[in-house]
Amino acid sequence: MRSELLRFADWTDPVPAAAREVVSLTEDARDDLPPLLFVPGLGHGAWAFAEHWLPRAAERGFAAHALTPRPGGDLRAQVHDVVQVAASLPRQVVLVGHGAGALVTAYAMGRYPARAAVLAAPVMDGWPTLWAALRTNPVGTLPALFGGRLRLNRKQLFGPGMPAEQAQPWLDRIVARPRRELVTHDPAPRPVGDPPVLVVGSPDDRIVPRTSLDRIAALYGGAPLLFPGMGHDLMLDVTWSEPIEAVLDWLAKELSEQ
Amino acid sequence: MPDTPDIADRRDAVCVIGAGASGLAAIKNLREHGFEVDCYERETSVGGAWNWRHDRSPVSAGTHLISSRPLTEFPDFPMPDTWPDYPGHQQVLSYLERYSAHFGLERDVWFGTEVVSVEPVGDGRWDVTTQSTGGGSSRVQRYAGVVVANGHNWSPSRPEIPGDFRGQVIHSAQYKDPTQLRGRKVLVIGGGNTGCDIAVEAAQQASSVWHSTRRGYWYAPKYVFGRPADQVNDRLLALRLPLRLRQWLYRRVLALTTGDLTRYGLPVPDHQPYESHPIVNSQLPFYLGHGRITPVPDVTGFDGASAVLADGRRVEPDLVITATGYRPRFEFLAPELLGTAEDGRPDLHLHAFARQHPTLAVVGLVQADFGLFPLAHWQSVAVARWLRLRVTDPERAAAVQQKESTRPVAGWSRRRVVPTARHWFEVDHADYLRAVEGLLREMEPTA
Numbered sequence: 251m252r253s254e255l256l257r258f259a260d261w262t263d264p265v266p267a268a269a270r271e272v273v274s275l276t277e278d279a280r281d282d283l284p285p286l287l288f289v290p291g292l293g294h295g296a297w298a299f300a301e302h303w304l305p306r307a308a309e310r311g312f313a314a315h316a317l318t319p320r321p322g323g324d325l326r327a328q329v330h331d332v333v334q335v336a337a338s339l340p341r342q343v344v345l346v347g348h349g350a351g352a353l354v355t356a357y358a359m360g361r362y363p364a365r366a367a368v369l370a371a372p373v374m375d376g377w378p379t380l381w382a383a384l385r386t387n388p389v390g391t392l393p394a395l396f397g398g399r400l401r402l403n404r405k406q407l408f409g410p411g412m413p414a415e416q417a418q419p420w421l422d423r424i425v426a427r428p429r430r431e432l433v434t435h436d437p438a439p440r441p442v443g444d445p446p447v448l449v450v451g452s453p454d455d456r457i458v459p460r461t462s463l464d465r466i467a468a469l470y471g472g473a474p475l476l477f478p479g480m481g482h483d484l485m486l487d488v489t490w491s492e493p494i495e496a497v498l499d500w501l502a503k504e505l506s507e508q
Numbered sequence: 509m510p511d512t513p514d515i516a517d518r519r520d521a522v523c524v525i526g527a528g529a530s531g532l533a534a535i536k537n538l539r540e541h542g543f544e545v546d547c548y549e550r551e552t553s554v555g556g557a558w559n560w561r562h563d564r565s566p567v568s569a570g571t572h573l574i575s576s577r578p579l580t581e582f583p584d585f586p587m588p589d590t591w592p593d594y595p596g597h598q599q600v601l602s603y604l605e606r607y608s609a610h611f612g613l614e615r616d617v618w619f620g621t622e623v624v625s626v627e628p629v630g631d632g633r634w635d636v637t638t639q640s641t642g643g644g645s646s647r648v649q650r651y652a653g654v655v656v657a658n659g660h661n662w663s664p665s666r667p668e669i670p671g672d673f674r675g676q677v678i679h680s681a682q683y684k685d686p687t688q689l690r691g692r693k694v695l696v697i698g699g700g701n702t703g704c705d706i707a708v709e710a711a712q713q714a715s716s717v718w719h720s721t722r723r724g725y726w727y728a729p730k731y732v733f734g735r736p737a738d739q740v741n742d743r744l745l746a747l748r749l750p751l752r753l754r755q756w757l758y759r760r761v762l763a764l765t766t767g768d769l770t771r772y773g774l775p776v777p778d779h780q781p782y783e784s785h786p787i788v789n790s791q792l793p794f795y796l797g798h799g800r801i802t803p804v805p806d807v808t809g810f811d812g813a814s815a816v817l818a819d820g821r822r823v824e825p826d827l828v829i830t831a832t833g834y835r836p837r838f839e840f841l842a843p844e845l846l847g848t849a850e851d852g853r854p855d856l857h858l859h860a861f862a863r864q865h866p867t868l869a870v871v872g873l874v875q876a877d878f879g880l881f882p883l884a885h886w887q888s889v890a891v892a893r894w895l896r897l898r899v900t901d902p903e904r905a906a907a908v909q910q911k912e913s914t915r916p917v918a919g920w921s922r923r924r925v926v927p928t929a930r931h932w933f934e935v936d937h938a939d940y941l942r943a944v945e946g947l948l949r950e951m952e953p954t955a
């Protein structure tokens with residue numbers, strides 16, 4: 251059994267420091283609300299949240315931060331980056347991970363007692379996700395299996411309502427080079443500090459199958475909150491406001507109960 | 509037992525004594541296990557030993573960690589990765605302050621409040637008497653459990669040296685700043701990390717420096733092969749090399765890096781590597797080599813202006829600093845509660861759990877080749893989980909207790925050490941953490 255207490259890798263070979271981009275909106279932050287830290291998925295950066303979700307969360311009184319983990323970092327380095335930024339904030343943080351960023355978030359929860367966590371369209375089931383990607387977008391996916399770039403297409407990331415001209419600049423910006431770990435990683439550790447966890451997603455997500463959403467939500471003792479019609483990129487798709495409002499409502503309720 | 513009206517009953521709440529690193533970790537982990545916590549701290553701020561503003565703080569201006577950053581930080585709240593390998597004491601304090609603020613721990617801390625007595629009232633509950641340090645009235649409150657985190661590096665242990673001395677004698681706890689040494693003839697007594705640190709600072713400031721040790725030690729450098737020495741050591745532990753082999757490697761590495769110190773007049777160590785608390789100091793050999801530090805044997809007496817040495821020599825310092833360590837003190841607890849022997853040594857399971865009192869525990873009463881914070885963290889997780897289990901599943905708790913009572917002491921306590929009081933709580937961090945993990949697994953939530 252792997253030891254939670256004997257962390258020889260961290261003791262003998264610590265992850266080196268690296269530059270990390272953090273975009274923050276804190277001006278209207280209320281004292282009684284915890285900071286939010288958004289963690290982007292594969293090929294995405296802090297910018298993906300800065301479009302809509304970050305300003306919306308800030309409007310609702312949260313100190314809102316989004317991180318771009320170091321480029322080219324493996325899972326361990328990305329988890330390190332999330333925990334470093336979380337611990338640098340003045341108060342206990344709510345982690346919001348999207349896509350493969352949800353996997354990073356789930357790992358980070360094993361290292362840092364988050365106040366709460368949200369896993370949005372979580373890419374945590376490697377094989378089903380890979381399978382779904384090969385089915386919907388074989389041309390874009392295959393090169394990535396051999397270390398090349400993963401080209402995500404509009405159908406995978408957005409719902410049918412997304413205008414092509416709006417989607418294109420985002421698609422151009424997404425440079426994804428998935429690591430093998432994304433599929434072969436161990437199951438995420440048990441979260442420390444027992445935070446409330448919410449899973450959100452879309453039954454029409456072409457990257458994360460519905461069964462995956464159910465399974466992951468069950469792992470954290472709940473059911474997923476679903477937004478039919480949306481694509482994988484919940485924070486950029488046309489109806490981006492619905493999931494973030496629901497997430498913030500859920501959070502407000504969880505915080506008031508504690 | 510009937511409720512006495514003037515005792516405030518805090519029901520299921522747990523009392524934590526002290527808001528140093530250990531107390532803070534205890535508050536946080538008890539809370540995460542659903543406990544209400546009241547913490548009492550006699551000082552006016554957090555940080556304990558690392559808060560140099562506190563009268564009893566043992567740190568001085570030049571103190572840096574001896575355990576490197578990744579081995580010192582709390583496992584669930586890392587220090588910034590941009591910090592140096594060995595942060596200074598002010599950084600360590602700011603880290604503890606940030607830990608406390610981040611998790612809102614001060615909400616549960618009563619500052620300027622000293623715990624003066626803790627008494628069992630039967631049924632596992634405790635009456636805790638507190639007193640405001642500004643004088644004022646005392647108060648008694650009843651708790652379901654008590655976690656003592658009062659530290660063991662603040663009550664100086666002073667050697668009894670016969671004779672009269674004309675110069676000044678201070679304990680290292682009173683040494684705060686190198687200006688105290690400037691231009692003086694200084695004799696430092698004690699070969700722990702404090703004694704070695706002060707000897708080095710004296711070498712930089714004083715006019716002459718004698719360093720008195722009553723035995724030879726293994727002086728480890730802060731870096732070997734370009735890495736912090738403790739990180740290199742942990743590579744050997746990760747490989748699970750047997751102790752004998754690690755001792756051999758230790759000697760080899762020291763021989764190749766620090767070299768033979770007996771040629772400066774230091775005695776040969778009378779024990780094997782890993783049999784005394786590690787000294788981590790790269791500068792001491794350097795100043796020995798520069799002739800700025802003169803090693804001398806034990807001081808057997810004072811005589812006017814002189815200190816008399818075990819080999820009959822005499823030296824004439826004007827300042828003597830006894831860096832002879834500290835003793836634990838639990839004045840608020842009757843000795844039998846912690847199984848404390850005549851000599852003041854408590855006897856606790858895993859250096860943490862009172863053997864006869866399942867709702868009484870001590871956190872931070874260990875010393876290792878490792879940072880204290882992670883050890884205190886996992887101790888408090890174990891204590892919190894244990895107290896929780898007693899409430900939710902008394903039967904399983906009884907079974908765990910039964911099983912723990914058979915855990916061999918040699919598995920978690922270092923048995924072969926120089927037999928002086930400072931090694932009462934010496935552990936090997938890997939063995940110790942393995943034992944704590946074993947206990948944690950027995951108490952694993954079943955769901």
Ligand SMILES: Cc1cc2nc3c(=O)[nH]c(=O)nc-3n(C[C@H](O)[C@H](O)[C@H](O)COP(=O)(O)OP(=O)(O)OC[C@H]3O[C@@H](n4cnc5c(N)ncnc54)[C@H](O)[C@@H]3O)c2cc1C
Pocket residue numbers: 525526527528529530531548549550551554555556557558566567568571572573574575580621622623624657658659660661662702840871872873878879880881884
């Ligand atoms: C010079 C020096 C250097 C060190 N360097 C390192 C190092 O490099 N790495 C490392 O890991 N450790 C080091 N240590 C060990 C250090 O003791 C620990 O790091 C840590 O500070 C211990 O924390 P603690 O909370 O257990 O005790 P403390 O920090 O001593 O805190 C105990 C707290 O309890 C309070 N208290 C005590 N009694 C009462 C009472 N009756 N009522 C109310 N409050 C009370 C005290 O005021 C204090 O705030 C060093 C120690 C010294 C002396």
Ligand SMILES: NC(=O)c1ccc[n+]([C@@H]2O[C@H](COP(=O)([O-])OP(=O)(O)OC[C@H]3O[C@@H](n4cnc5c(N)ncnc54)[C@H](OP(=O)(O)O)[C@@H]3O)[C@@H](O)[C@H]2O)c1
Pocket residue numbers: 571572573574575661666667668680697698699700701702703705721722723784785806831832833834875926928929930
């Ligand atoms: N830079 C740092 O981070 C730093 C600095 C200082 C201290 N610390 C830590 O703080 C703790 C306390 O360290 P410390 O150095 O103050 O105390 P210590 O480790 O207890 O060392 C005391 C020293 O004094 C000797 N001694 C004790 N009583 C004596 C007597 N009556 N006569 C002569 N010699 C006597 C001991 O010898 P024996 O070997 O015979 O016992 C030992 O060499 C340790 O955990 C240490 O690692 C860390």
